[in-house]
Amino acid sequence: MLRNLTIKSQLVILISFMATLLLVIGGIGLNGMGKADEGLQRVYDDRTVPLMDLSSLVKATDRIRINALVAATAPWADVAIKANADTLRLDKEIDTLWAHYTRTAMAADEKALAEHFEAQWKTYKASRDVTMKLAMESDFEASRDNAFKDAAPKFEAVYTSLSKLIELQGTEARHEFETSRSRYETSRVIAIAAILLGLGLAAWLGFLLIRAITGPLNAAVKLARSVAEGDLTQRVDVHSTNEIGQLMQALREMTDNLAKVVGQVRSGTDTVATASNQIAAGNLDLSSRTEEQASSLEETASSM
Template identity: 45%
Template sequence: MFNNITIKSQLMFVTGLLSVLLVSIGGLGLYGTNQANDRLRTVYLDRAMPLIDLAGLLDGVQRSRLNVLLAANLRNVAGAKQRIELIAKLDVEIKNRWQIYMTTVLTPEEKILANNFIRQWAAYRTSRNRTMNFVVNGDFNAAINNLATDAMKKFGILHTTLSALIKLQGDIAAQEHAQAQSDYEKIFMISTIASSLGVLLIVLIGFLLIRAIVTPLNKAIAIANSVASGDLTSHIDVNSTKGAGKLLQALKKMDDNLIDLVDKVRLNTDSITTAACEIVSGNTDLSQRTEEQASSLEETSASMAELTVTVKQNANNAQQANQLAAGASEVALKGGILVDRIIQTMGSINQGSKRIVDIISVIDGIAFQTNILALNAAVEAARAGDQGRGFAVVAAEVRTLAQRSATAAKEIKALIHDSVDKVEKGTRLVDEAGITMDEIVTAVKRVTDIMAEIAIASREQSSGIEHVNQAVAQMDEITQQNAALAEEVATAAESMQEQAQDLLQAVMVFKLVGGMAPVPIKRSNRIAGAESPPFHSVGSKTITKSGPIPTQLRKESGDDGWEKF
């Protein structure tokens, strides 16, 4: 059953089954608890509480009837009115209790009895109120007569209905209890049966699961022990590709691969030995070419050293030129600043000249007005006759001075105008000089920037040449190491040849189906005593006949020089 199912699926199936059983049993228990809780809530809210309300209501009705009897038998209107007030309070209490009772859940039978009670209570109140009216009016005989013939009969009917309602609450509560007991017995029986079936099912599935896992594992252990002892002739039957059958399938694949591997190792050992001999021959040629390459690298290294000196000298010259260009740039900037100041000064002089022209114009106007005033004064003096002669003389003098001032002002104005024109021309020339100076500063900055770039490029070239020189030196060193490694590889190839023969002897331990004739072991013709002494080089290790396996040799050689080269 479980042979074609994965172990994961089997465990998930068992876990899922247990979960379903637990959830089912738990859900059944919760259902029973919920049902019991509903029954208890129904008994309390819909039966116990209404029973209390109905009992209080019955007590109120009886007390109301008692007060009616007392009011009719007292034959005292004042005392009867007190009873009537008490009856009114009891009516309010009865109404409130009845309203509370009507909010509960009513069965169809309860609804019929409740409707009967409402009608009967209304009829009883009508008859009772008629009796109370007789009492208030003092007609006590009519009140007693009405009470005996009508009101008490209606009260009896009302009391019967109310008692039936109270009895019905107890009956329904007993039914709820009986139903709860029945539900408990059903749930207990179902839970017991489900638990028993679940335990039996789990035991059965557990037995099948254990058998489906343990049997293939025991078989796999036996196969692994057989392979460990070198016996590859075991026949592995795989009846399933799921669950523990995957383990047998993997063991079968491992056994087949081991058989193929042993066959290939036996067949390829001679090829490895031949390849080792070819490696020795190839390494001899490689050693010769490496020596030639080392000689060429030495010449290249000398040339690169001379080139490095030349580039460094160019870099120093470029650095000095850059410093001179930076000094020239600073001088040009200072000249530009001085020209800007001259431009500002010439502008100020031009503004001052214009202001002088304005002042001379004002003076000329004042002289002209003074001349006119002196002329007017002379005319007035002439009109005055002899009395104005002195004033006329003064006016003539003032006029003469005004004319001279006007003439002088005109001459000064002409001179100032000429000066202003020359200042404006000078200002334009200075502006042009400032523009030219800005162009010079810009050009010097560009030259400085170019020299800086040349200096940077020279430094980079010098650094690059140094790196190239270091690389050439490193290549020279690596080439020397490669020459040493070629000797090591030759020795390693001979060691690999011997180790291949040792490997062949090792795989002969495995027993294959059909068997295989042992392959003759070819030993190296090289005498152990004639072996070359161990060769030491930078980053290499001593290699002897009993040295590390070829894989380690290849790894160490790659780390010391081959990959770098």
């Protein structure tokens, strides 16, 4: 796979893979942190803040209930008038708190329970106003009768609904925590799997790259040493077209050319040796003939 790629391309692939792996793992981590931040924000905005609003609502409704009882059991109307004024102020505070609470994100069951509370609260306020009106008119007996027999049961229903809403905030916060925990575990498993897979692939790519570079280089070193020792019979195999393959091809051509040059030198040497032998043989033949002529001359001279 990497055989015909240039070394530069192989290094770019490996570095790009490691950079991509880093981006993937970083993305998983950032996504997990983002989800965790969203979960914490939901817990604060949609559960903690509503819980504080509902707690303030409970305190305000308790004070309204106390004001109604104070008015119903007051010895004179001025006490009832003062209690009623405080109650009207608390009504505005409750309206503000309730409006703030209902602007938060609500689950379906929470929304239904909130609508149920609104209806109960209106019913209780109507009965409470009767209690206050009778007390401010100094009809304390009728006021007490209305407070204990009509308004009190309606207030208990209101209080029960508020308690359920408060309990629901804890339940939803717990659910959000479990969701965030599950999301964290999923992100953790994915990150670990990505790290292990990335390390495995990086090791594999690194092994292929090392083998693709060092194998041919070792062969080139071996060939160079053989040539230095005068061995031109080594076989050079070229398996790629990258820089290493080009080096091996050049070494093969060099070896082949050296072998041809050596062969030509040997052929020339043999030719020179043959010519030398022929010259030597001619010289011997000439010398022999010279000796024969000398002998003939000597014989001729003797006969004269």
